[in-house]
Amino acid sequence: MNVIETDALTKTYNGKGGISDVSLSIGEGTIYGFLGPNGSGKSTFVRTMLGLLKPTSGRGFILGEPIGTIRSREQVGYLPELFRYPDWLTGRQLLESHAELCRIPVRERRKRIDEVVDLVGMTGRDGGRISGFSKGMSQRIGLACAILNDPKVVFLDEPTSALDPIGRKDVRDLMLYLRDRGKTVFLNSHLLHEVESVCDHVSIVHEGDMIVQGLWRDLMQIEAQVEVVTDHPADVPWPPCVTHVRKIKQEGPRMRWLVQFERESDVPEMIHGLSSARIAVYEVKPIIPHLEDVFLHWVNRKKESAYVGDQ
Amino acid sequence: MWAISKLTLKEIISKRIFLITVIMTVVFLALYATAIYFVSREAPPVEPGAGQGAEIVLLQQFVSSQLLGAGLYFSSFIAALLAILSSVSAISGEVASHQIDTWLMRPISRTQFVLGKFAGLAVLLVAYVIALFFGIVLIHQGFGADWMALDFGAQQLIGAASVFALQPFVLIAFGLLLSTRMTTLNAGIVSIMLYGAAFIGGFIEQFGAVLEKTALINIGIVMSLIYPVDSIYRKMTVLLFNTDSSPLAIAQGGLFTSISSPSNALIVYALLYGAGMLWFAVYSFRKRDV
Incomplete structure (x- = not known):
């Protein structure tokens, strides 16, 4: 009950x-x-x-x-x-x-x-x-x-x-x-x-x-993010499941990236895509979103849907 | 309900205002006793066989009943103020401070809450009023000289005290009703103004009775219906001085007693009035958000 x-x-x-x-x-x-x-x-x-x-x-x-x-x-x-x-x-x-x-x-x-x-x-x-x-x-x-x-x-x-x-x-x-x-x-x-x-x-x-x-x-599962450390090619062929990529910093011969997906389940696909392209992956670290981000995500989503509704 | 009554009683007793009220009451009774003592000493008694006649005896009786009436009138006034001030904040004060939230979320109904508040206040104030009544009578009879002693039967005293105790019953019920809908300050102002209007109405009615002016009497009657406090006091004096049956006694009564005799229906009306106000208070409180 x-x-x-x-x-x-x-x-x-x-x-x-x-x-x-x-x-x-x-x-x-x-x-x-x-x-x-x-x-x-x-x-x-x-x-x-x-x-x-x-x-x-x-x-x-x-x-x-x-x-x-x-x-x-x-x-x-x-x-x-x-x-x-x-x-x-x-x-x-x-x-x-x-x-x-x-x-x-x-x-x-x-x-x-x-x-x-x-x-x-x-x-x-x-x-x-x-x-x-x-x-x-x-x-x-x-x-x-x-x-x-x-x-x-x-x-x-x-x-x-x-x-x-x-x-x-x-x-x-x-x-x-x-x-x-x-x-x-x-x-x-x-x-x-x-x-x-x-x-x-x-x-x-x-x-x-x-x-x-x-x-x-x-x-908490809003737009999953991971940090990825790869070797440092001129251009990494990111698979299509990746929605957004940003360089964080260069660490010697390696590069640390912030990679964003729609779903956490896209992470294995990204690793597979990079391996297929012969890009060495040294680290994949999930980023737990800030609580404020989670809260604002849902509030903004509600506001957006209300706005679309008004239209 | 009894848990709320006990809390209400404890609350009043534990607050400093109660202690101040008790001290001031003792001071008032002491002053009254002093006044009675000096009046007795200053006014020489009628010597038996001095041939001063019935007129002086009548005058002494008048002075004596006036002194007792004045004591009871002031007692009625302070008891009324205490009843008003304690009842108008009983609910509104707790709502404003949100103290009421944790009481009302317990498995009790709002009806039980209001009735509990009423019972707690009524027990205390009825006890206070009766103590004050007998305190005044005892001081008057005990501290006064022989010529001041009035002849009261037990039935007179019990009847008058019972009617006197009706006053807080009516005032508390009305104060609680206002307290369910108004802030403490507003409820206090309304109650005190009505109390003042009732007493002015009572005096107008007395003058009307002396002057035999129906319009003035009717004003008093209407005020008695709106707020039957003064008429309760007048009825109490009629029962105490037994002026209902004696035209001579009516002449002795004066300003603080009743020249016209309120009917017994008034007692029934006051009881119904108090019960009705209490019912409205319960109804009003059940409907509102807190």
């Missing part, structure tokens, strides 16, 4: 902004990245899924239950982007209040709170007032809240925005820990490297539209 499912889910504000026409299916035990720049509608989508916003159109389900119903939120955790907690409570009192709302049995509360406090690295600091917490500590206690009820689905909206590098690594480890325990993590982020480092599946959203979704490694 899909843990999260939406069908053309749309939330706009008087016809403007928000996010439109999101259809996705997310299975169990996945870390799903919802990637997009600030203001692209990521938080609107999550808040709509959690019933905080009423959808303009479309449908959404969490664990098979329609969004907006109490049942759809029973096994869900959430860390909001704007994590604000009552500053008159202590961290532990906050967790106790949430435990009560989640109907965690009284005799289990203390143990469970100790567990999550430990998981987010707040042991010994949870007794302080939230008003005295740093942003990082608030975000950590928010994470503890999000996983307190041992949810099957956790929505994390920019979960590392206030954390230092160690904190960011802790959160990444926590996400992987949750996934390994069969939980589904829906990660909202504008940080490409954060999404890349933990997510299996990714959606890219931009200006309220979902541009593309799929396995992260598939989305």
Whole structure:
């Protein structure tokens, strides 16, 4: 069963902004990245899924239950982007209040709170007032809240925005820990490297539209590039599968090239073509595209198709 | 729902404004006790057999009931302000700060959230109002001289305190309704202006009753229907001073009690009004985005 499912889910504000026409299916035990720049509608989508916003159109389900119903939120955790907690409570009192709302049995509360406090690295600091917490500590206690009820689905909206590098690594480890325990993590982020480092599946959203979704490694396959080192003939007869070639630098008697293809599967054909032409190949090194390049590739492709459509 | 009620209670109690309110209430009661003490001492009692007649006794009764009325009137005022200020921010404040997000994403309904807020506020403010009511009565009866003591039966006191406790019920329900749709500042301004208009309407109605001007009485009645706060206070004084059945007692009442007697239907109306406002608050909050 899909843990999260939406069908053309749309939330706009008087016809403007928000996010439109999101259809996705997310299975169990996945870390799903919802990637997009600030203001692209990521938080609107999550808040709509959690019933905080009423959808303009479309449908959404969490664990098979329609969004907006109490049942759809029973096994869900959430860390909001704007994590604000009552500053008159202590961290532990906050967790106790949430435990009560989640109907965690009284005799289990203390143990469970100790567990999550430990998981987010707040042991010994949870007794302080939230008003005295740093942003990082608030975000950590928010994470503890999000996983307190041992949810099957956790929505994390920019979960590392206030954390230092160690904190960011802790959160990444926590996400992987949750996934390994069969939980589904829906990660909202504008940080490409954060999404890349933990997510299996990714959606890219931009200006309220979902541009593309799929396995992260598939989305990365944009115009494959390799660096090739050959001997230094006056002219290399590049096979037709090569779409673009650029000299990088001369290394003694050899030349380093940047070679571009439409598909990664064209690389063996190029090597075969060069060998047939008796060009010595000393090195073929795949170039992993920059994350920014991947993101811009998909955004530009969407814009181009929209432009063609307008014509 | 009870988890939200408990949180609401804890929130008010843990905030500094609650401590300030408690301290100021104690200061107010101390000042009131001092005033009562000096009035008792300054005004010489009527000596038995001095032949000063019923007029002086009536005057003393008038002064005594006026002092009690003034104490209760000011109590009503501070309780109303506390009810308004705590209810108008109950929802709008949490929406504005986004604190509400993590509560509402839990498996609770919006109805439970609003009712929980209402119950938390109502428990605290009803307790506060009743404590204030009996505090004023006890100070008046205990610190005053013998000539100031008014003759209250238990039924009078319980009836008046019960009606007095209706005031926060109505104010909180109305404040919560505004809080579901307006910012805290706007909701506060609307509530306080309506509260002021209700009391002016109440005084106009009293003058209308004295002057026997139907138009003035009707203005008061209309205001009582729009915001039945002053009429609750007037009804409380009628029950306390038992002026409903005694024309003489009405004459003793003065400015802070009621010259005309609000009907019992008013109590039913105030209850329905509070329940209706609460229902609208739930309905309004269920429809909105947060």
